[in-house]
Each structure stands twice: as structure tokens, then as C-alpha cells.
Amino acid sequence: MATLWYARDAKAWIAPTIATVGTTTTLKTQQVSSVEFTAKCKEVRISGGERDLEAINTLGIGQLDQQGRPTIIECVLTLVYDDATKTGTYLGGTTVTIGTTGFRRIQLGEHVTTGSDPIDRVRKSVLVELDDGTNKVYALLNNAYATTREWGLAADGHVEETLTFKTLAQNYYEEDNMNSGE
Numbered sequence: 698m699a700t701l702w703y704a705r706d707a708k709a710w711i712a713p714t715i716a717t718v719g720t721t722t723t724l725k726t727q728q729v730s731s732v733e734f735t736a737k738c739k740e741v742r743i744s745g746g747e748r749d750l751e752a753i754n755t756l757g758i759g760q761l762d763q764q765g766r767p768t769i770i771e772c773v774l775t776l777v778y779d780d781a782t783k784t785g786t787y788l789g790g791t792t793v794t795i796g797t798t799g800f801r802r803i804q805l806g807e808h809v810t811t812g813s814d815p816i817d818r819v820r821k822s823v824l825v826e827l828d829d830g831t832n833k834v835y836a837l838l839n840n841a842y843a844t845t846r847e848w849g850l851a852a853d854g855h856v857e858e859t860l861t862f863k864t865l866a867q868n869y870y871e872e873d874n875m876n877s878g879e
Contacts, residue, residue, distance in 0.1 A: 702875070704827035704834070707738035709774050711787070714822045714840050724835040724870055728824045739857055740775040741825050743836055746866045767866035772823055772838050778848055778856040787843035787860070788818060818842050823862045834873040838864040 711734040749765040841864035848858035
């Protein structure tokens with residue numbers, strides 16, 4: 698029987714995509730060398746990747762099953778608010794410094810990406826680490842797009858922001874250093 702596992706800490710790193718995810722080093726080692734943004738997570742939810750099954754009727758004689766393609770993987774991160782200009786740009790925004798006031802402004806909207814990727818958002822790799830002090834679990838969404846961002850004051854008094862990233866199922870990786878012992 699498995700024991701209950703409590704991760705006391707969660708962190709997230711956002712960086713440029715990993716060209717090829719290797720099998721000789723951990724996901725964290727491969728991604729963290731080029732981090733653009735890191736934050737403590739208050740909540741993490743990863744979902745998706747379902748492979749639905751459909752019945753195909755064969756002229757009333759019987760049925761065959763057909764497996765569907767896996768769906769999009771979605772990661773929702775609720776982070777301790779740090780800097781709007783760091784996370785707002787993932788949705789295709791631009792940042793402007795407001796004179797000498799010390800303020801920076803993020804303005805969302807369309808922007809033109811030069812090169813071979815003419816999309817208003819840039820693909821990123823998003824790494825989530827859950828840690829209980831001994832055991833760690835890493836989840837990586839490579840080639841992920843930020844789709845939503847919201848921020849506000851939580852009931853506990855913390856200012857937090859929630860980011861949603863989505864990627865294809867084949868760009869999702871998960872690893873841990875836990876041995877079940879079962």
C-alpha cells in the first residue's frame with residue numbers, strides 16, 4: 698500500500714523551449730539553465746491528455762473500439778505575485794517604462810514575432826517541481842503557450858496571479874525520484 702505523500706513546497710520555472718528533451722539528465726537540469734522567470738506556487742493543477750475510446754459499429758454484427766488522439770495538456774499555476782511585466786509578456790504583451798517614475802507598464806494585445814513563428818505568443822517550457830524535502834516530482838510542459846492570466850487579492854491576504862499554459866500531449870513529461878517499494 699502506498700503511503701500518503703505531502704509536498705511541502707512547489708516551484709515553477711518558465712524558460713525558452715527545450716530543443717530536445719534528453720534522457721540522461723533530469724528535466725530540471727535541462728530547463729533551469731535558461732530560466733526567465735521563477736516563482737513559488739500556491740496551487741498547481743495539471744490536467745488533460747485524455748485518450749477517449751469510441752465504439753465503431755460494424756453493420757450490426759459487432760463493435761470495434763477506436764482510440765482517440767490524446768487531448769491538450771493544461772497546467773494552471775497560482776503563483777505568489779511578483780511582477781506583472783514578467784508574466785504579462787507571455788500572453789503577447791509589450792512592456793514600456795514610464796519615464797523616470799520607476800513604473801513599468803504591460804499592455805496586452807497582438808505583437809509581431811519575426812522569424813519562422815509568426816504567432817503573437819512565444820512557446821515556452823514550463824517546469825513544475827513538487828518537493829517534500831526528500832522526494833521530488835517534476836512536470837514539464839515543453840512548447841507550451843500561455844493562454845490566460847489573472848491576478849488579484851486572495852482571501853488569505855496574498856496577492857496572487859494565475860497563469861494557464863497549454864501544450865500537446867507529446868510535449869508533456871513527468872519524472873520523480875520516488876520508489877514505490879510495493
